Amino acid sequence: MPVIEVQNLRKRYGDTVAVRDVSFTVERGEIFGILGPNGAGKTTAVECVAGLRVPDGGTIDVLGREPRDRSLRRAVGVQLQESQLPDKMTVQEALQLYASFYPDPADWRALARELGLADQLRTRYAKLSGGRKQRLSIALALIGNPEIAVLDELTTGLDPQARRDTWDLIESVRRSGVTIVLVTHFMEEAERLCDRLAVIDHGEVVALDTPAGLVDAVSAEQRIWFRPSAPLDDALLLAAPEVATVVRHGQQVEVTGSGNLLHAVTSVLATHRIIANDLRIEQPGLDEAFVRLVGKDG
Ligand SMILES: Nc1ncnc2c1ncn2[C@@H]1O[C@H](COP(=O)(O)OP(=O)(O)OP(=O)(O)O)[C@@H](O)[C@H]1O
Incomplete structure (x- = not known):
């Protein structure tokens, strides 16, 4: 039973169509990622889900209710991009203020x-490191004991260690039973955390799958590089059904194809007593999948 159902969501700002046609469902307890290049419409889509913007079209159902239903204010915790608190407000004051918004x-x-802020309670917002600010904004998203947490660009601007710490934190939030919608443009983050992902480009969902499923969908094409120990005729390689293209880069040969490409290439070479020096195989990862899905400008 999904906790969020979005169907054919549409939202424009004046002449700009921010969200053209977005549909997805989020299951209870999962970490659902929304991935896409800058300006793809990710933030607009989650702001509609969180009831912060009114869509121009389509339907959104959150826990069986309309997103702007007041009863959802407690059920959905939102951490939005660049949440700014007054510089002089301390961590404790922010936590108490936000806690006062909720009945329980x-x-x-x-x-x-839990969020590693216990020794920072008297620190003013302006004095917090980037990582601590993020921790505080996550704490504020969770303070109402939400069933769903919407986290937007959670680790942007953090150093690699702070980013990893934040990932551990998100996993522990999920273990506590909270469903998480995570907007990100970091491939590694999506791969590591998300159970499923919607890839959004130009306001539309261009793919929706598990991270591994997205990689599989585009990894039919493989790429092998090597330097042959003796002259090699391209036609010998192209005769193998697995081989699609052969391109020369100086002494390097680049072969693309599908199926058991490595076996096909090494068989041809073995037959002609040629050794493949510096052999490399490129396996597409989520990065490559993303680039192919959203085009080079992604
Ligand atoms: N309040 C607004 N008024 C006018 N245009 C907006 C507004 N918010 C966003 N846009 C435009 O809508 C489009 C989608 O923006 P949105 O912020 O939803 O994308 P995004 O995928 O979250 O991008 P980013 O990763 O850069 O945050 C962009 O062209 C953006 O310039």
Whole structure:
């Protein structure tokens, strides 16, 4: 039973169509990723889901209700891009203020401990590191004990260690039963955290699958590089049904194809007593899948 169902969502700002046609469902307890290049419409789509913007078309159902239903204010916690708090507000004041918005908030002291903010309670917002600011904004998204947390560009601007710490944190939030919608443009983050992903480009969903499924869908084409130990006629390689193209880069040969391409190429070489020096195989990852799905400008 999905907790979020979005169908044919449409949203424009004046002449700009931010979301053209977006549909997806999010199942309870999963981490659902929304991935896409800048300006693809990700933030607009999740703001509609969070009830912060009114769509121009399509339907959104969150826990069986319309996103702007007041009863969802507590059920959906939102951490939006660049959430800014007053510079002078301390961590404790922010947590207490946000807790006061909810009838039955989480214990803010416990939340601060879980998020590694316990020793920063008196620190003013302006003095927090980027990583601590992110932790605080996640804490504020979770303070109402939500069933669903919407996290937008959670780790943008963080150093690699702070990013990894944040990922661990998100996994522990998920283990506590919260469903997470995560907007990101980091491939590694999507691959590591998300159960399923919608790839959005120009306001439309161009793919929706598990990270591994997305990679499989585009990895039919493989690529092998090597330097032959003796002259090699391209036609010998092209005769193998697995081989699609052969391109020369100086002494390097680049072969693309599908199926058991490596076996096909090494068989041809063995037959002609040629050794493949510096053999490399390129396996497309999510990065490559993303580029192919959204085009080179992604
Ligand atoms: N408040 C607004 N008024 C006018 N245009 C907007 C507004 N917010 C977003 N847009 C435009 O709508 C399109 C989609 O923006 P959106 O922020 O939803 O994309 P995004 O995928 O979240 O991008 P990013 O990764 O850069 O945050 C962009 O062309 C953007 O310039």
